[in-house]
Every structure is written in structure tokens, then in C-alpha cells.
Amino acid sequence: MNFAEPAEYAEIRAAVRQISAAHGLREYAERGKHSEPQTELWEELGDAGFIGINVPAEFGGGGAGMSELAVVAEASASVGCPLLLLLVSSAISVEILARYGSAEQQQQWLTPLAGGRTKMAFAITEPDAGSNSHRITTTARPADDGSGDWLISGQKYYISGVEESAAILTVTRTGTDDRGRAQVSLFIVPTDAAGLTATRLPVAAQIPDKQYTLFFDDVRVPAAALVGTAGEGFKPLFDGLNPERIASAALCVGIGRFALDQAAEYARTRSVWGAPIGTHQGVSHPLAQAKINVELAALMLAKAAWLHDRGEEAGETANMAKAAAADAAVAAVDAAIQAHGGNGLSEEYGLLPLYGMARLLRIAPVSKEMVLNYVAQHTLKLPRSY
Numbered sequence: 001m002n003f004a005e006p007a008e009y010a011e012i013r014a015a016v017r018q019i020s021a022a023h024g025l026r027e028y029a030e031r032g033k034h035s036e037p038q039t040e041l042w043e044e045l046g047d048a049g050f051i052g053i054n055v056p057a058e059f060g061g062g063g064a065g066m067s068e069l070a071v072v073a074e075a076s077a078s079v080g081c082p083l084l085l086l087l088v089s090s091a092i093s094v095e096i097l098a099r100y101g102s103a104e105q106q107q108q109w110l111t112p113l114a115g116g117r118t119k120m121a122f123a124i125t126e127p128d129a130g131s132n133s134h135r136i137t138t139t140a141r142p143a144d145d146g147s148g149d150w151l152i153s154g155q156k157y158y159i160s161g162v163e164e165s166a167a168i169l170t171v172t173r174t175g176t177d178d179r180g181r182a183q184v185s186l187f188i189v190p191t192d193a194a195g196l197t198a199t200r201l202p203v204a205a206q207i208p209d210k211q212y213t214l215f216f217d218d219v220r221v222p223a224a225a226l227v228g229t230a231g232e233g234f235k236p237l238f239d240g241l242n243p244e245r246i247a248s249a250a251l252c253v254g255i256g257r258f259a260l261d262q263a264a265e266y267a268r269t270r271s272v273w274g275a276p277i278g279t280h281q282g283v284s285h286p287l288a289q290a291k292i293n294v295e296l297a298a299l300m301l302a303k304a305a306w307l308h309d310r311g312e313e314a315g316e317t318a319n320m321a322k323a324a325a326a327d328a329a330v331a332a333v334d335a336a337i338q339a340h341g342g343n344g345l346s347e348e349y350g351l352l353p354l355y356g357m358a359r360l361l362r363i364a365p366v367s368k369e370m371v372l373n374y375v376a377q378h379t380l381k382l383p384r385s386y
Helices: 007-021 024-034 039-047 066-077 085-100 103-115 234-269 281-309 315-345 352-363 368-379
Strands: 120-123 139-142 150-160 167-176 182-190 196-200 211-221
Touching: 007 039, 007 066, 024 352, 039 066, 039 103, 066 085, 066 234, 066 281, 085 103, 085 120, 085 167, 085 234, 120 150, 150 167, 150 182, 182 211, 182 234, 234 281, 234 315, 234 352, 281 315, 315 352, 315 368
Parallel strands: 120 167, 139 167
Antiparallel strands: 139 150, 150 211, 167 182, 196 211
16 A cells, blocks of 8 residues: 655646635635636636646546546645536546547547636536436437437526536436336537526525526437437446545545644634643644544545546445545634634635535535435445435
8 A cells, every 4th residue: 555645746736736826715705705706717727737637638638537636626725716616527527528428529528628718517406306316307308300309308406607618418317217217318518509598596605606597498409419328327427426526525625724724824823822822722622633534534535536547436435535525624614713713704814715615515516414325325235214
């Protein structure tokens, strides 16, 4: 077992941190107030080759894997700039298209995705389905005019970054199996497609990327928009959701590290009773415990990415990493705020904006409760509880 991080990871981390730090938490917080994405940061990272680091080299990407993309996500978050669409565009969409996309789809989409000037959103969640993808009701049916086109109808909910994206990788029902569960298919739907309406969904968490409800009213897409085989979309879907969980964990690890770095610096220098407040165990112990939890999550994150990149089963570790990292990030931000006292809520110290993102990632893209269900059923072999 070799726990030494490859030298290139340190180089990636340093370069991403340098680019991201020039934007920093103040920009992140200001953009979050107005739900304005950090487009300039995204494009700068894309120009430097980091947004498409996991895109195959033949399409202009870095030819690396989720391990390297996780380093990028963690590094940017660790200086106060967690980029939510790394989960969606760089993790889900790239990983699915690289493994299951047709040659034409790969050429059309992976090259611009690699450069960071194009994004692809992802739509699976529905108001009445929640985490149960077998219950989705957004349907795709063959057009009856013999064209080979598909017509998509239905509704999606809490879809991130639609106005930033050129297309939406959309999960649809194209049939029902003998147990009444959905047979799913994935389609690439342009965001300007006729019949597609995106309605802004206001959220209280102040994060840069907007959320949307999508309405599909017989949206027509060509046969070439189908990713993989009709009705057999669960395999590519879950091969995309594991990277999403890995990238989520990386953002959370970065958020946790940022918050604890800020808190430690404050506790070393803030003096109230004649000594730095960090000398008091009531301050230092919660920060130390939070640091332990963040670094434990980082180990599981590294394992999950390592397994995924080698084509091995990564569902268990990806779910564990995501749950552990989200819990650790929320606890780290909370401990950092507490260590700052009243200053923890001030704009000057800027910790509260990160809480919204950390708390969001504890719910999405998969809730803590669903991860526990997964571990209970698949790891501990307990009876299915739902």
C-alpha cells in the first residue's frame, strides 16, 4: 500500500489553488448572493486544462481520470471556490459520454467540454420521484412519423446550471419491466430545443449556480441524441452517478480544509484573555476532531476514485466517501464558525457562505439517508428497508 500522493497531484493542486485563489471566497460569496456562476474562474481553469482533465486525450482533454478531477475539485474548494458544476458537467456527463457515447457524440461534445467553454447539465430528479429513479415519469417515445426521432415529455426538478449549459443529459422512461419499474434511456437535449421550458427555482442557500424546474412538452430529438441503447440506461446512469458522488466528496473535503485553515489561523492569533484562544481545548478540540473527520473522508474519496478509474466496482466506496465528506464539511464549517464567535457570521471572515454549499451536498446529489440504506442493504446484507 502506497499512500504517497503522486507528484503530479501536488502540481495540479498548486496550480488550481493559484488560479482559484485569485477569485477567492469573497467573489464566491458575492456571486452566491446574486446566483451568478463563477464563469471566469471556470474558463480560466478550462484554459489551463483542468476542467477537462478527465476527458480522453484524443478529444483534447487531459487523458486522466476521476482521481485527478477530484484533486481539481478539492483544490478549488480549498481556497473558497467550490464549483458545483464539476459534479455535473465534468464528472457525470464526461464520464458517461467517454464510456457510452457514440463516436459522433464524443466528437461533438467531449472536445468543447474539455476546453471549459461548454457545459452540460444533468436531469434525473423529479418532484414525485425523488431518489427513486425507477419511478420517473418523464417519458421518451418514438415519433410516429417514421423519422427515427424521439419525443420527450415530463418534468424535472432541481436541475443545476441550465442557463450555463449547451445541453442537458436527460434521464427518461422508455418502457416498463415485468416488475413495473422504469426502463430508462439517456438523451442529450439542447437547452434551446423547442418545447423545453426552464423555470427558475429559488433556493435560500446562497450558491452561485441557479436551480431550475424543467418542462418537456414533446421535445423532439434525433435518434443520434440517444446515449447507449434504448431501455438499457441504468448501467451508464450509475457509472455516471459514482463520479458525481466522488466529485461531491472532493468539494466537501476542500470546503472542510478551507474552513479549518481559516479557523486555525484565527485561533492562533485571536487573543481575549491574554493568550490565543487556540490554547483553550474548548476551541481546539472541536477543530481537531473536525480535521480528523475531513482527512478520513479524504482517504475514502481517494479509494473511490482509484477504484472507478480502474473499472472496478466503486458504488460502495463512492457513497461512503460522499456521506462521510458531506458530514465532515458541515461539521468543519460549523466548528470554524463557533471558533470565530460572532465573527463567524460576519462578511469579513466569510465562513457562512460555505455552509450553504456544504449543507446542500449533505442532501444532494444523494441524501445521507439513502447512502445509509445502500450500505445497510448492499454492504451489510440487511433486508431492504424501502
